[in-house]
Amino acid sequence: MQSRVALVTGGTGGIGTSIIRRLAQSGHRVATNYRDEARALAWQALMRDQGVEVALARGDVSSAEESAGMVREVERQLGPVDILINNAGITRDSTFHRMDVLQWNEVISTNLNSCFNVTRPVIEGMRERRWGRVVQISSINGLKGQYGQANYAAAKAGMHGFTISLARENARFGITVNTVSPGYVATDMVMAVPEEVRAKIVAEIPTGRLGAPEEIAYAVSFLTADEAAWITGSNLDINGGHHMGW
16 A cells, blocks of 8 residues: 555544554554644654654644644645545534524534635645545434534534535546544543443444444545545445444
8 A cells, every 4th residue: 555644633532543543554644633732742642652653733623724724734744635534523512492603603613614624725736646535524413413413413414415525526536535424432532421321322222332443443444545446425334233324
């Protein structure tokens, strides 16, 4: 496999870290963004101790200006971005009748607008080089909805609309664009949920367990490989059978 430059947004979280580790193990040069420098440097040192080198670039993906600067910094350190994983995301949960405009806008800006903000500065270079991989990390809740997450579900559903349009526009340039929609994964955030709540979630999953971040990372690695050149505009559900469609 040819070594390429990969940018994973939100890479310091549980799923993002696993994606970065997997891409680095595949021989790619990997970068991620940060807003909290001290936290990012501590995470980078931990990754280095595990044998994984990760370049860091400051940038809030909800800002088009900061995202463009982040991409410039990644390209200064590593070279042009060939693989982009739009993974950054937040939650601001509330039932809709109690949701305020800030809760709505923060989630839409970070989870959905970020796809434009980060992809726009790299897509022209991919088109010129006639090779690229873009993967959106969506969610099971963008497919089936979730109580108290109208903002999150709307953003995550919108990510796949972005995927299928971008895939059509860029297929002839050797660029594939796909979505991965994880179910409930055993990240720190999910494991912080009370045990009785987690038990109710697991009871609804046919495989009888939460997913592992490494299982999401495997799917991303698969979609970004040279051999995946005929897979574009697809959504890959990874949820243990929790939600099934065709």
